[in-house]
Amino acid sequence: xxxxxxxxxxxxxxxxxxxxxxxxxxxxxxxxxxxxxxxxxxxxxxxxxxxxxxxxxxxxxxxxxxxxxxxxxxxxxxxxxxxxxxxxxxxxxxxxxxxxxxxxxxxxxxxxxxxxxxxxxxxxxxxxxxxxxxxxxxxxxxxxxxxxxxxxxxxxxxxxxxxxxxxxxxxxxxxxxxxxxxxxxxxxxxxxxxxxxxxxxxxxxxxxxxxxxxxxxxxxxxxxxxxxxxxxxxxxxxxxxxxx
Amino acid sequence: xxxxxxxxxxxxxxxxxxxxxxxxxxxxxxxxxxxxxxxxxxxxxxxxxxxxxxxxxxxxxxxxxxxxxxxxxxxxxxxxxxxxxxxxxxxxxxxxxxxxxxxxxxxxxxxxxxxxxxxxxxxxxxxxxxxxxxxxxxxxxxxxxxxxxxxxxxxxxxxxxxxxxxxxxxxxxxxxxxxxxxxxxxxxxxxxxxxx
Numbered sequence: 001x002x003x004x005x006x007x008x009x010x011x012x013x014x015x016x017x018x019x020x021x022x023x024x025x026x027x028x029x030x031x032x033x034x035x036x037x038x039x040x041x042x043x044x045x046x047x048x049x050x051x052x053x054x055x056x057x058x059x060x061x062x063x064x065x066x067x068x069x070x071x072x073x074x075x076x077x078x079x080x081x082x083x084x085x086x087x088x089x090x091x092x093x094x095x096x097x098x099x100x101x102x103x104x105x106x107x108x109x110x111x112x113x114x115x116x117x118x119x120x121x122x123x124x125x126x127x128x129x130x131x132x133x134x135x136x137x138x139x140x141x142x143x144x145x146x147x148x149x150x151x152x153x154x155x156x157x158x159x160x161x162x163x164x165x166x167x168x169x170x171x172x173x174x175x176x177x178x179x180x181x182x183x184x185x186x187x188x189x190x191x192x193x194x195x196x197x198x199x200x201x202x203x204x205x206x207x208x209x210x211x212x213x214x215x216x217x218x219x220x221x222x223x224x225x226x227x228x229x230x231x232x233x234x235x236x237x238x239x240x241x242x243x244x
Numbered sequence: 245x246x247x248x249x250x251x252x253x254x255x256x257x258x259x260x261x262x263x264x265x266x267x268x269x270x271x272x273x274x275x276x277x278x279x280x281x282x283x284x285x286x287x288x289x290x291x292x293x294x295x296x297x298x299x300x301x302x303x304x305x306x307x308x309x310x311x312x313x314x315x316x317x318x319x320x321x322x323x324x325x326x327x328x329x330x331x332x333x334x335x336x337x338x339x340x341x342x343x344x345x346x347x348x349x350x351x352x353x354x355x356x357x358x359x360x361x362x363x364x365x366x367x368x369x370x371x372x373x374x375x376x377x378x379x380x381x382x383x384x385x386x387x388x389x390x391x392x393x394x395x396x397x398x399x400x401x402x403x404x405x406x407x408x409x410x411x412x413x414x415x416x417x418x419x420x421x422x423x424x425x426x427x428x429x430x431x432x433x434x435x436x437x438x439x440x
Contacts, residue, residue: 006271006272006273007273009272009273009274010273011273011276011278011279011282011283023281023282023285024278024279024281024282025281025282025285025286026279026282027282027286028279028282028283028286030279030282030283030286031283031286034286034287034290035286035290037290038291038293038294041294041298042294042297042298042302045298045302045303045306046301046302048306049302049305049306049309050305052308052309052312052313054313054316054317060309063306064306064309064310067303067306067310068310086303087295087299087303088295088299090298090303091291091294091295091299094294094298095290095291095294111287113274114274114283115274115275116274116280116283116284117283117284117287120283120284120287120288121287178274182272182274
Protein backbone atom coordinates (compact mmCIF):
# COMPACT_ATOMS: atom_id res chain seq x y z
CA UNK A 1 0.00 0.00 0.00
CA UNK A 2 2.75 2.44 0.90
CA UNK A 3 4.49 1.73 -2.36
CA UNK A 4 1.91 3.40 -4.59
CA UNK A 5 2.43 7.19 -4.52
CA UNK A 6 -1.22 7.79 -5.36
CA UNK A 7 -2.71 5.96 -2.40
CA UNK A 8 -2.16 9.03 -0.24
CA UNK A 9 -4.90 10.77 -2.20
CA UNK A 10 -7.48 8.09 -1.57
CA UNK A 11 -10.61 9.21 0.21
CA UNK A 12 -12.18 6.80 2.62
CA UNK A 13 -15.12 6.88 4.94
CA UNK A 14 -14.59 7.56 8.62
CA UNK A 15 -17.54 6.29 10.62
CA UNK A 16 -20.91 5.30 9.21
CA UNK A 17 -22.24 5.93 5.74
CA UNK A 18 -24.53 8.97 5.69
CA UNK A 19 -26.94 9.31 2.79
CA UNK A 20 -29.27 12.18 2.03
CA UNK A 21 -31.53 11.05 -0.75
CA UNK A 22 -29.27 9.70 -3.44
CA UNK A 23 -26.25 11.64 -2.20
CA UNK A 24 -23.53 10.12 -0.10
CA UNK A 25 -22.31 12.77 2.36
CA UNK A 26 -20.38 10.47 4.65
CA UNK A 27 -17.67 11.90 6.86
CA UNK A 28 -14.37 11.05 5.17
CA UNK A 29 -10.71 11.72 5.83
CA UNK A 30 -11.04 14.71 3.47
CA UNK A 31 -13.88 16.05 5.61
CA UNK A 32 -11.78 15.45 8.71
CA UNK A 33 -8.96 17.62 7.43
CA UNK A 34 -11.34 20.33 6.27
CA UNK A 35 -12.74 20.41 9.79
CA UNK A 36 -9.25 20.36 11.34
CA UNK A 37 -8.04 23.21 9.11
CA UNK A 38 -11.09 25.34 9.80
CA UNK A 39 -10.92 24.72 13.51
CA UNK A 40 -7.19 25.46 13.58
CA UNK A 41 -7.78 28.77 11.80
CA UNK A 42 -10.62 29.67 14.13
CA UNK A 43 -8.66 28.77 17.26
CA UNK A 44 -5.53 30.64 16.20
CA UNK A 45 -7.38 33.78 15.16
CA UNK A 46 -9.68 33.66 18.11
CA UNK A 47 -6.70 33.52 20.44
CA UNK A 48 -5.06 36.25 18.38
CA UNK A 49 -7.99 38.62 18.70
CA UNK A 50 -9.03 37.90 22.26
CA UNK A 51 -6.77 40.27 24.11
CA UNK A 52 -5.87 43.65 22.77
CA UNK A 53 -2.57 44.77 24.16
CA UNK A 54 -0.54 47.61 22.71
CA UNK A 55 2.45 45.30 22.59
CA UNK A 56 0.95 42.18 21.00
CA UNK A 57 2.01 38.73 22.09
CA UNK A 58 3.11 36.18 19.51
CA UNK A 59 -0.25 34.81 18.54
CA UNK A 60 -1.83 38.25 18.39
CA UNK A 61 1.06 39.40 16.24
CA UNK A 62 0.50 36.41 13.95
CA UNK A 63 -3.19 37.19 13.60
CA UNK A 64 -2.60 40.89 13.01
CA UNK A 65 0.22 40.33 10.56
CA UNK A 66 -1.96 37.92 8.56
CA UNK A 67 -4.77 40.45 8.66
CA UNK A 68 -2.63 43.27 7.36
CA UNK A 69 -0.93 40.98 4.84
CA UNK A 70 -4.24 39.97 3.24
CA UNK A 71 -5.60 43.48 3.60
CA UNK A 72 -2.60 44.93 1.78
CA UNK A 73 -2.80 42.24 -0.89
CA UNK A 74 -6.44 43.10 -1.58
CA UNK A 75 -5.97 46.85 -1.59
CA UNK A 76 -2.93 46.53 -3.86
CA UNK A 77 -4.63 44.38 -6.46
CA UNK A 78 -8.32 45.23 -6.28
CA UNK A 79 -8.34 48.68 -4.72
CA UNK A 80 -10.52 50.06 -1.98
CA UNK A 81 -13.76 48.89 -3.59
CA UNK A 82 -12.89 45.31 -2.68
CA UNK A 83 -13.16 45.96 1.06
CA UNK A 84 -16.54 44.23 1.50
CA UNK A 85 -15.00 41.03 0.13
CA UNK A 86 -12.08 41.09 2.55
CA UNK A 87 -13.58 38.48 4.88
CA UNK A 88 -14.18 36.08 2.04
CA UNK A 89 -10.70 36.42 0.58
CA UNK A 90 -9.15 36.18 4.01
CA UNK A 91 -11.09 32.99 4.77
CA UNK A 92 -10.22 31.62 1.35
CA UNK A 93 -6.51 32.33 1.73
CA UNK A 94 -6.38 30.92 5.23
CA UNK A 95 -8.42 27.84 4.33
CA UNK A 96 -6.26 26.97 1.33
CA UNK A 97 -3.06 27.77 3.25
CA UNK A 98 -4.01 25.63 6.24
CA UNK A 99 -5.19 22.73 4.07
CA UNK A 100 -1.91 22.88 2.14
CA UNK A 101 0.15 23.12 5.30
CA UNK A 102 -1.68 20.32 7.10
CA UNK A 103 -1.03 18.21 4.03
CA UNK A 104 2.69 18.64 4.63
CA UNK A 105 2.52 16.65 7.86
CA UNK A 106 3.30 12.99 7.12
CA UNK A 107 0.31 10.60 7.06
CA UNK A 108 -2.18 13.43 6.69
CA UNK A 109 -4.55 14.08 3.85
CA UNK A 110 -4.20 17.11 1.59
CA UNK A 111 -7.67 18.50 0.97
CA UNK A 112 -6.50 20.81 -1.81
CA UNK A 113 -4.95 17.96 -3.79
CA UNK A 114 -8.45 17.04 -4.96
CA UNK A 115 -9.70 18.66 -8.12
CA UNK A 116 -13.27 18.61 -6.94
CA UNK A 117 -12.47 20.75 -3.88
CA UNK A 118 -10.40 23.30 -5.75
CA UNK A 119 -12.89 23.35 -8.60
CA UNK A 120 -15.81 24.06 -6.30
CA UNK A 121 -13.86 26.93 -4.72
CA UNK A 122 -12.83 28.27 -8.13
CA UNK A 123 -16.30 27.88 -9.59
CA UNK A 124 -17.82 29.69 -6.64
CA UNK A 125 -15.31 32.53 -7.12
CA UNK A 126 -15.97 32.61 -10.86
CA UNK A 127 -19.72 32.74 -10.47
CA UNK A 128 -19.50 35.21 -7.64
CA UNK A 129 -17.19 37.53 -9.57
CA UNK A 130 -19.37 37.35 -12.67
CA UNK A 131 -22.48 38.14 -10.65
CA UNK A 132 -20.72 41.05 -8.95
CA UNK A 133 -19.57 42.32 -12.34
CA UNK A 134 -23.09 42.25 -13.79
CA UNK A 135 -24.57 43.85 -10.69
CA UNK A 136 -22.03 46.67 -10.70
CA UNK A 137 -21.94 47.37 -14.42
CA UNK A 138 -25.05 45.73 -15.88
CA UNK A 139 -24.47 44.64 -19.45
CA UNK A 140 -21.58 47.02 -19.54
CA UNK A 141 -19.63 44.24 -17.90
CA UNK A 142 -19.50 42.59 -21.34
CA UNK A 143 -17.10 45.37 -22.32
CA UNK A 144 -14.55 43.29 -20.46
CA UNK A 145 -14.34 41.15 -23.59
CA UNK A 146 -13.69 44.12 -25.85
CA UNK A 147 -10.31 45.61 -25.05
CA UNK A 148 -9.82 49.20 -26.07
CA UNK A 149 -7.27 50.19 -28.67
CA UNK A 150 -7.55 47.04 -30.75
CA UNK A 151 -7.86 47.35 -34.53
CA UNK A 152 -11.36 46.60 -35.84
CA UNK A 153 -10.04 43.80 -38.03
CA UNK A 154 -8.65 41.93 -35.06
CA UNK A 155 -11.64 42.57 -32.82
CA UNK A 156 -13.68 39.39 -33.52
CA UNK A 157 -10.65 37.24 -32.85
CA UNK A 158 -9.72 39.13 -29.69
CA UNK A 159 -13.26 38.92 -28.35
CA UNK A 160 -13.33 35.17 -28.87
CA UNK A 161 -9.96 34.81 -27.16
CA UNK A 162 -11.08 37.00 -24.27
CA UNK A 163 -14.26 34.99 -23.79
CA UNK A 164 -12.35 31.72 -23.83
CA UNK A 165 -9.79 33.05 -21.38
CA UNK A 166 -12.55 34.32 -19.12
CA UNK A 167 -14.41 31.02 -19.18
CA UNK A 168 -11.25 29.05 -18.51
CA UNK A 169 -10.56 31.01 -15.35
CA UNK A 170 -12.18 28.54 -12.94
CA UNK A 171 -10.43 25.66 -14.65
CA UNK A 172 -7.00 27.26 -14.59
CA UNK A 173 -7.49 28.45 -11.03
CA UNK A 174 -8.56 25.04 -9.73
CA UNK A 175 -6.16 22.94 -11.79
CA UNK A 176 -3.20 25.13 -10.79
CA UNK A 177 -3.71 24.48 -7.10
CA UNK A 178 -4.74 20.86 -7.46
CA UNK A 179 -1.90 19.93 -9.82
CA UNK A 180 0.72 21.66 -7.72
CA UNK A 181 -0.36 19.94 -4.57
CA UNK A 182 -0.77 16.56 -6.19
CA UNK A 183 2.53 16.68 -8.08
CA UNK A 184 4.48 17.78 -5.03
CA UNK A 185 3.05 15.12 -2.78
CA UNK A 186 3.47 12.43 -5.42
CA UNK A 187 7.11 13.38 -5.91
CA UNK A 188 7.76 13.29 -2.20
CA UNK A 189 6.12 9.92 -1.96
CA UNK A 190 8.15 8.56 -4.89
CA UNK A 191 11.41 9.75 -3.38
CA UNK A 192 10.36 8.39 -0.02
CA UNK A 193 9.71 5.03 -1.70
CA UNK A 194 13.20 5.15 -3.22
CA UNK A 195 14.69 5.73 0.19
CA UNK A 196 13.02 2.60 1.47
CA UNK A 197 13.86 0.48 -1.54
CA UNK A 198 17.48 1.60 -1.94
CA UNK A 199 18.07 1.04 1.74
CA UNK A 200 20.99 2.19 3.80
CA UNK A 201 23.43 1.97 0.89
CA UNK A 202 21.80 3.99 -1.85
CA UNK A 203 19.00 5.64 0.04
CA UNK A 204 20.90 8.77 1.01
CA UNK A 205 20.54 10.49 -2.32
CA UNK A 206 16.73 10.22 -2.53
CA UNK A 207 16.59 11.05 1.18
CA UNK A 208 18.44 14.30 0.64
CA UNK A 209 16.15 14.97 -2.32
CA UNK A 210 13.19 14.30 -0.10
CA UNK A 211 14.45 16.75 2.49
CA UNK A 212 14.97 19.41 -0.14
CA UNK A 213 11.55 18.66 -1.64
CA UNK A 214 9.91 19.08 1.75
CA UNK A 215 11.28 22.61 1.95
CA UNK A 216 10.18 23.31 -1.59
CA UNK A 217 6.73 21.90 -0.95
CA UNK A 218 6.24 24.08 2.11
CA UNK A 219 7.12 27.04 -0.07
CA UNK A 220 4.72 25.81 -2.76
CA UNK A 221 2.00 25.29 -0.17
CA UNK A 222 2.25 28.94 0.86
CA UNK A 223 2.77 30.21 -2.66
CA UNK A 224 -0.22 28.40 -4.11
CA UNK A 225 -2.47 29.68 -1.38
CA UNK A 226 -1.17 33.16 -2.09
CA UNK A 227 -1.62 32.74 -5.85
CA UNK A 228 -5.13 31.43 -5.34
CA UNK A 229 -6.02 34.42 -3.21
CA UNK A 230 -4.33 36.99 -5.41
CA UNK A 231 -5.94 35.64 -8.58
CA UNK A 232 -9.27 35.91 -6.83
CA UNK A 233 -8.40 39.53 -6.08
CA UNK A 234 -7.46 40.13 -9.71
CA UNK A 235 -10.73 38.64 -10.97
CA UNK A 236 -12.55 40.74 -8.42
CA UNK A 237 -10.66 43.78 -9.63
CA UNK A 238 -11.90 43.10 -13.18
CA UNK A 239 -15.46 42.97 -11.89
CA UNK A 240 -15.19 46.03 -9.64
CA UNK A 241 -13.08 48.38 -11.71
CA UNK A 242 -13.90 47.85 -15.35
CA UNK A 243 -10.90 49.31 -17.15
CA UNK A 244 -11.56 48.29 -20.71
CA UNK B 245 32.97 -9.04 2.67
CA UNK B 246 31.69 -5.47 2.26
CA UNK B 247 31.74 -5.76 -1.49
CA UNK B 248 29.54 -8.81 -1.27
CA UNK B 249 27.12 -7.05 1.06
CA UNK B 250 26.96 -4.07 -1.29
CA UNK B 251 26.21 -6.32 -4.26
CA UNK B 252 23.52 -8.18 -2.37
CA UNK B 253 21.88 -4.95 -1.31
CA UNK B 254 21.98 -3.63 -4.87
CA UNK B 255 20.28 -6.79 -6.11
CA UNK B 256 17.74 -6.50 -3.32
CA UNK B 257 17.15 -2.90 -4.32
CA UNK B 258 16.29 -3.87 -7.86
CA UNK B 259 13.90 -6.41 -6.46
CA UNK B 260 12.09 -3.75 -4.44
CA UNK B 261 12.07 -1.08 -7.12
CA UNK B 262 10.44 -3.55 -9.46
CA UNK B 263 7.75 -3.93 -6.89
CA UNK B 264 7.25 -0.15 -6.68
CA UNK B 265 6.83 0.32 -10.38
CA UNK B 266 4.56 -2.69 -10.57
CA UNK B 267 2.26 -1.21 -7.97
CA UNK B 268 1.97 2.07 -9.82
CA UNK B 269 -1.13 1.38 -11.79
CA UNK B 270 -3.99 2.52 -9.60
CA UNK B 271 -4.77 5.75 -11.46
CA UNK B 272 -5.79 8.99 -9.79
CA UNK B 273 -8.15 8.72 -6.85
CA UNK B 274 -9.07 12.36 -7.49
CA UNK B 275 -10.99 11.38 -10.61
CA UNK B 276 -13.07 8.79 -8.81
CA UNK B 277 -16.45 10.46 -8.29
CA UNK B 278 -17.47 8.22 -5.40
CA UNK B 279 -16.88 10.85 -2.70
CA UNK B 280 -17.31 14.04 -4.76
CA UNK B 281 -20.67 14.88 -3.31
CA UNK B 282 -19.40 14.25 0.21
CA UNK B 283 -16.38 16.47 -0.39
CA UNK B 284 -18.51 19.26 -1.82
CA UNK B 285 -20.92 19.01 1.08
CA UNK B 286 -18.20 19.11 3.72
CA UNK B 287 -16.30 21.83 1.90
CA UNK B 288 -19.38 24.05 1.80
CA UNK B 289 -20.12 23.26 5.43
CA UNK B 290 -16.63 23.85 6.84
CA UNK B 291 -15.76 26.79 4.63
CA UNK B 292 -19.13 28.37 5.19
CA UNK B 293 -18.75 27.99 8.93
CA UNK B 294 -15.20 29.34 8.78
CA UNK B 295 -16.31 32.31 6.68
CA UNK B 296 -19.25 33.19 8.92
CA UNK B 297 -17.30 32.95 12.17
CA UNK B 298 -14.32 34.84 10.76
CA UNK B 299 -16.35 37.63 9.17
CA UNK B 300 -18.85 38.08 11.98
CA UNK B 301 -16.77 37.49 15.07
CA UNK B 302 -13.03 37.41 14.62
CA UNK B 303 -12.04 39.76 11.83
CA UNK B 304 -13.99 42.77 13.18
CA UNK B 305 -12.19 42.27 16.49
CA UNK B 306 -8.77 42.17 14.85
CA UNK B 307 -9.65 45.20 12.77
CA UNK B 308 -10.82 47.06 15.88
CA UNK B 309 -7.65 46.08 17.70
CA UNK B 310 -5.52 47.36 14.86
CA UNK B 311 -7.48 50.60 14.64
CA UNK B 312 -7.24 51.11 18.37
CA UNK B 313 -3.52 50.55 18.36
CA UNK B 314 -3.09 52.87 15.40
CA UNK B 315 -5.06 55.66 17.06
CA UNK B 316 -3.26 55.11 20.34
CA UNK B 317 0.12 55.27 18.67
CA UNK B 318 -1.02 58.39 16.80
CA UNK B 319 -2.09 59.95 20.05
CA UNK B 320 1.17 59.07 21.70
CA UNK B 321 3.09 60.52 18.80
CA UNK B 322 1.06 63.70 18.99
CA UNK B 323 1.59 63.97 22.73
CA UNK B 324 5.29 63.41 22.28
CA UNK B 325 5.36 66.06 19.57
CA UNK B 326 3.60 68.52 21.86
CA UNK B 327 5.98 67.84 24.68
CA UNK B 328 8.92 68.19 22.38
CA UNK B 329 7.63 71.56 21.21
CA UNK B 330 7.08 72.77 24.75
CA UNK B 331 10.49 71.61 25.82
CA UNK B 332 12.01 73.34 22.82
CA UNK B 333 10.23 76.56 23.76
CA UNK B 334 11.49 76.22 27.30
CA UNK B 335 14.98 75.62 26.06
CA UNK B 336 14.76 78.76 23.96
CA UNK B 337 13.51 80.71 26.96
CA UNK B 338 16.30 79.32 29.07
CA UNK B 339 18.87 80.26 26.46
CA UNK B 340 17.40 83.75 26.29
CA UNK B 341 17.67 84.11 30.04
CA UNK B 342 21.24 82.94 29.99
CA UNK B 343 22.10 85.37 27.20
CA UNK B 344 20.42 88.24 29.01
CA UNK B 345 22.17 87.54 32.27
CA UNK B 346 25.45 87.23 30.44
CA UNK B 347 24.97 90.65 28.88
CA UNK B 348 23.94 92.04 32.25
CA UNK B 349 27.01 90.58 33.88
CA UNK B 350 29.15 92.06 31.17
CA UNK B 351 27.57 95.47 31.66
CA UNK B 352 28.05 95.31 35.38
CA UNK B 353 31.64 94.35 34.91
CA UNK B 354 32.18 97.15 32.41
CA UNK B 355 30.58 99.72 34.72
CA UNK B 356 32.62 98.59 37.63
CA UNK B 357 35.76 98.70 35.57
CA UNK B 358 35.04 102.18 34.29
CA UNK B 359 34.29 103.39 37.77
CA UNK B 360 37.47 101.94 39.11
CA UNK B 361 39.48 103.37 36.25
CA UNK B 362 37.91 106.79 36.77
CA UNK B 363 38.61 106.57 40.46
CA UNK B 364 42.17 105.59 39.85
CA UNK B 365 42.61 108.36 37.30
CA UNK B 366 41.20 111.04 39.54
CA UNK B 367 43.31 109.91 42.44
CA UNK B 368 46.29 109.72 40.21
CA UNK B 369 45.67 113.25 38.99
CA UNK B 370 45.42 114.56 42.50
CA UNK B 371 48.57 112.75 43.45
CA UNK B 372 50.34 114.02 40.36
CA UNK B 373 49.30 117.54 41.18
CA UNK B 374 50.53 117.17 44.72
CA UNK B 375 53.81 115.70 43.50
CA UNK B 376 54.15 118.46 40.95
CA UNK B 377 53.52 121.06 43.63
CA UNK B 378 56.04 119.46 45.93
CA UNK B 379 58.56 119.31 43.13
CA UNK B 380 57.91 122.95 42.23
CA UNK B 381 58.30 123.97 45.82
CA UNK B 382 61.49 122.04 46.17
CA UNK B 383 62.79 123.51 42.92
CA UNK B 384 62.01 127.03 44.10
CA UNK B 385 63.73 126.29 47.38
CA UNK B 386 66.73 124.90 45.58
CA UNK B 387 66.74 127.89 43.30
CA UNK B 388 66.66 130.36 46.16
CA UNK B 389 69.30 128.37 47.95
CA UNK B 390 71.45 128.36 44.88
CA UNK B 391 70.98 132.05 44.26
CA UNK B 392 71.83 132.93 47.82
CA UNK B 393 74.75 130.53 47.89
CA UNK B 394 77.42 132.76 46.16
CA UNK B 395 76.76 135.65 48.50
CA UNK B 396 77.09 133.42 51.53
CA UNK B 397 80.23 131.85 50.14
CA UNK B 398 81.62 135.30 49.39
CA UNK B 399 80.92 136.35 52.93
CA UNK B 400 82.52 133.18 54.28
CA UNK B 401 85.49 133.73 51.98
CA UNK B 402 85.85 137.33 53.13
CA UNK B 403 85.57 136.36 56.84
CA UNK B 404 87.94 133.42 56.42
CA UNK B 405 90.46 135.59 54.49
CA UNK B 406 90.35 138.31 57.15
CA UNK B 407 90.87 135.74 59.87
CA UNK B 408 93.79 134.15 57.98
CA UNK B 409 95.36 137.53 57.25
CA UNK B 410 94.98 138.57 60.86
CA UNK B 411 96.78 135.47 62.00
CA UNK B 412 99.44 135.81 59.32
CA UNK B 413 100.09 139.48 59.60
CA UNK B 414 98.79 140.15 63.07
CA UNK B 415 97.04 143.34 62.04
CA UNK B 416 93.52 144.37 61.08
CA UNK B 417 92.97 144.36 57.42
CA UNK B 418 90.32 146.41 55.82
CA UNK B 419 87.27 144.30 55.21
CA UNK B 420 86.20 146.21 52.19
CA UNK B 421 89.45 145.68 50.31
CA UNK B 422 89.24 141.89 50.84
CA UNK B 423 85.64 141.75 49.72
CA UNK B 424 86.66 143.72 46.64
CA UNK B 425 89.28 141.12 45.86
CA UNK B 426 86.72 138.26 46.43
CA UNK B 427 84.21 140.01 44.23
CA UNK B 428 86.84 140.36 41.60
CA UNK B 429 87.70 136.68 41.82
CA UNK B 430 84.04 135.72 41.69
CA UNK B 431 83.56 137.85 38.64
CA UNK B 432 86.58 136.29 36.99
CA UNK B 433 86.02 132.65 37.96
CA UNK B 434 82.43 132.48 39.32
CA UNK B 435 81.35 130.27 36.48
CA UNK B 436 84.05 127.79 37.35
CA UNK B 437 82.96 127.63 40.98
CA UNK B 438 79.21 127.46 40.70
CA UNK B 439 78.87 125.53 37.52
CA UNK B 440 75.94 127.41 35.97
